[in-house]
Amino acid sequence: DSGVTQTPKHLITATGQRVTLRCSPRSGDLSVYWYQQSLDQGLQFLIQYYNGEERAKGNILERFSAQQFPDLHSELNLSSLELGDSALYFCASNRAGAPQETQYFGPGTRLLVL
């Protein structure tokens, strides 16, 4: 158990809908990362937050947004969902968000868009 929690574990929804994925980092970690794992794209970095502020952005679609709250939990919002958004979404955390730090991953949220 990495100490990172993600809810829900599974999510099934329809095209055009909006969903929110939630992540709680390990105790003491200030930085949160979101990754998408899909069959065609592999594991891809989406976005990073540090202590409530966006720090780095990757291949995140405009239909997707995220935020980190004062209690340090983070939410990833996916809107106007398409079939291709079906994937496993991971959250990871570490203490200071530095590249030398290990990122510890949550169990993931498996999203299926029908």
Place this chain on the structure above:
Amino acid sequence: AQKVTQAQTEISVVEKEDVTLDCVYETRDTTYYLFWYKQPPSGELVFLIRRNSFDEQNEISGRYSWNFQKSTSSFNFTITASQVVDSAVYFCALSEEEYGNKLVFGAGTILRVKS
């Protein structure tokens, strides 16, 4: 450009065999960090090891060992006396000082250990 290549898509071995998973990376940064993660069938990503670009010392942890060679830009992972529980997808990843804190992952190698 940052890139991680795991050329072996899938490897099958019989229990107790040794197996090496290859990882080759590309970077222009002089300071970078390499990681291995394991993804068992249950789906979570489990951290195995971190190595920085200044430390070429090989590491052994139980049945696991890692060989880091800057000259060939490789960071290979060997499992000695493989067990069925080692069956998983293994990912190599890279992070760099210059490009921020994201991890760039390889495509992963599926390891199947048969009894």
